[in-house]
Amino acid sequence: MLAMKKAHMQKADVERLYLPVTEGGRGLINVEFMYKSQIVKYKQYLNEESDYLIKAIVQHDTHRDKYSIMKEAQEIERELHLQQKNIHTNKEIKDAIIKRHNEAWRSKQLHGQFPKKVLDQANLYKELSFKWMKRQQISPSIEASIFAIQDQAVMTRQHQRDILKEPVDGKCRLCATKDETTQHIISGCEKLAGTYYVKRHNNLVQYVYWCLAKKHNFEVSNLWWKEILTQPQVIENATAKILWEMPVQTDVTVTHNRPDLIYIDKNKNRTFLIDITVPSDYNIGPKEIEKLSKYHLLKAEVSRLWNTQATVIPIVIGATGVVARSIRKYIDILDTNIDISILQKQAAIHTSIIISKVLGDTVFVHNTQPEQHTLRDNIAN
Ligand SMILES: [Zn+2]
Structure with a gap:
């Protein structure tokens, strides 16, 4: 039923x-x-x-x-x-x-991969990774699709080739270079990087931006999803300055000089370099380390040039909403009303949409003859 x-x-x-x-x-x-x-x-x-x-x-x-x-x-x-x-x-x-x-x-060989390789990792915050589903309203079918994605119960070409032993080549229908696995579609396809992934990412940035702006009494919309960021911008008042997608001018050359958000809390003389990412659930630990080292130099330069205490804040939310233990620490440092469950819900819903847009709506159903027309239709849309 x-x-x-x-x-x-x-x-x-x-x-x-x-x-x-x-x-x-x-x-x-x-x-x-x-x-x-x-x-x-x-x-x-x-x-x-x-x-x-x-x-x-x-x-x-x-x-x-x-x-x-x-x-x-x-x-x-x-x-x-x-x-x-x-x-x-x-x-x-x-x-x-x-x-x-x-x-x-x-x-289980296929379904067992997610608990063994993601949930049982020491740094994973298991309770928090799923609690959001109770706290946030979400339709039963979206919830079901998120679980199916975690179980890799998705009709990808790799699934057709390796599990169902069908005569397909198994390569991604969009980029045709990598195997079309669930992980590839939700976070690894270069053809989706500039479109669906950016949309998912920007949605999360928008929410964090809104929370920071609201805390410092900037004029923002009452609802965070109406506060749409369109071009790089800076807002400033007596207590804070927030930069979105603005590069920092430094004395020495810093390759990574543009985190998603730079938030300066003037009262505390602290600067936060916030970078948000939605990687594959299997990759949340390494992504956090990558972000910390990526902005390490910028952190040192900003601390010196602006005479402030700079901190790198990586916000890493797995594609289906799973999070590492450290997320709580980073969110707490910002001392803002950021609800982690909203970030998780946004990431997971976007991932669910990506899967059905790319592979078609019948993707979760075990059809013997998958529909062939879905890709063309989706690109047209
Ligand atoms: Zn691809």
């Missing part, structure tokens, strides 16, 4: 439906496991009860060949790796069920 209503993409992972949101799941209740946990609890109740009638029931039940609560409960305990003789709290049973879903998810 979820698939029929497009709230779950057919080839996306089923285990994830029943994992809590903070574990990277959809947070639905699984009736089968609800039943199983009740049977385990029922067994515990029967064993603990000292009433002679209950004891008689237990004795009878243990000797039944069919429909024995005790035997069924033992079976479930084995399945969930619960110690059979112990009394288990509700939390222990729940944790065992979560663990079972998590293991099943990670053991």
Whole structure:
């Protein structure tokens, strides 16, 4: 039914439906496991009860060949790796069920790549990477497409060639140089760099700009998405100066002299070089390091020339909204009401749009004959 209503993409992972949101799941209740946990609890109740009638029931039940609560409960305990003789709290049973879903998810060859290579990385902020879906309004079908992208359950040419063993060459339909993988389409195709990726990126910059401007009482629209940045600009008042896409003049040659935003907090005499990027989810750690080193020289020059304390702020949001632990630190340094969940939602929704614009709307459905006309139509649009 979820698939029929497009709230779950057919080839996306089923285990994830029943994992809590903070574990990277959809947070639905699984009736089968609800039943199983009740049977385990029922067994515990029967064993603990000292009433002679209950004891008689237990004795009878243990000797039944069919429909024995005790035997069924033992079976479930084995399945969930619960110690059979112990009394288990509700939390222990729940944790065992979560663990079972998590293991099943990670053991899958294709779907298991995202949890193993992205979520299980030490620097990844797992809870924050998914909480935004609860905080921000998002349609079930967009949510489903974001999960399907993470599961790589997307009908790319590489998927057709390597997984479905169809006679296609597997190269990207736009650039024709790299394999057409999900990661390539959402963040690696040079043909999309100047269009869809820029749009996604600028959307995030626009929001951060608006937050900074609002904090310092600049005249801005009441709604951040109406504050559209069109050309490089500088705004300044008594407490702050904000530069968007403006290069910095320096004494020595600095190659990277134009971060997305330069924010000068005059009250604190601090300057923040803010650069925002939406890389593949697999690449958020390296991107942060890359941004820090890229603007290291500019930071030193700005500190010296402007007699200020300059700081590089890399804001790295994975293409489907996943974030590293450090994001909180960087956002806190800016001391502005930036809602990380808005950044995550914008990045993920744009990524979902990119996938369906490039590959066509039927991309999440397992068609044996993918439609051929979608690329031409999309370029025309
Ligand atoms: Zn390409």
